[in-house]
């Protein structure tokens with residue numbers, strides 16, 4: 001996650017119903033994509049085996065489990081995840097206990113832990129329903145500070161919040177941003193979206209892209225387009 005070629009900064013979310021479909025997509029994407037996210041949908045359809053096989057093919061793998069439970073359970077679950085040999089794991093960033101338990105469970109392994117701040121499909125009204133009086137950007141920043149304090153490696157947030165997180169917390173703290181869309185494309189069920197260019201220019205380390213690539217007529221071309229946007233955003237000035 002520390003390498004910073006434009007290609008390594010694109011994480012493709014393999015949100016697909018079956019491992020076979022995901023494998024076909026990985027073959028089509030070939031060398032264009034080096035980093036994959038395996039999340040809840042695929043995890044309940046044999047996704048862990050796919051995660052292992054992606055690792056043995058030299059890809060980076062992000063296991064998106066969004067863990068949230070009592071500390072003992074989180075700690076032991078994360079300890080078991082370290083045995084799988086993936087690169088990144090998500091936990092919820094709601095409280096210090098969960099994140100500290102994840103850090104304890106990671107032990108001395110190289111597993112990177114990312115805390116999910118406020119899901120990118122949520123708005124201020126959704127937060128009010130949850131009983132929070134904070135605006136999404138303020139709650140994200142609050143949770144990013146907790147995440148820093150807990151010892152996890154970084155956060156998942158919208159690109160809209162990346163600049164504030166980077167300015168407040170500084171370098172060396174990972175910011176990974178889903179909810180990425182090219183200008184004019186469908187937002188699907190996402191709310192706090194940004195373009196890849198804006199996310200990278202705002203200090204994001206990596207962007208997560210699912211449907212704009214997985215459901216594109218030409219997924220390889222779509223992935224190349226996102227890598228090009230990252231590259232352009234990296235250019236000085």
Ligand SMILES: O=C(O)c1cc(=O)[nH]c(=O)n1[C@@H]1O[C@H](COP(=O)(O)O)[C@@H](O)[C@H]1O
Pocket residue numbers: 013015039064090116118119120121156157178179180188190208209210211212
């Ligand atoms: O943890 C995540 O990866 C995540 C957090 C978040 O706040 N928002 C979010 O969309 N995601 C994931 O990022 C991916 C976004 O997919 P698309 O909207 O299809 O690009 C999905 O796999 C989501 O599960």
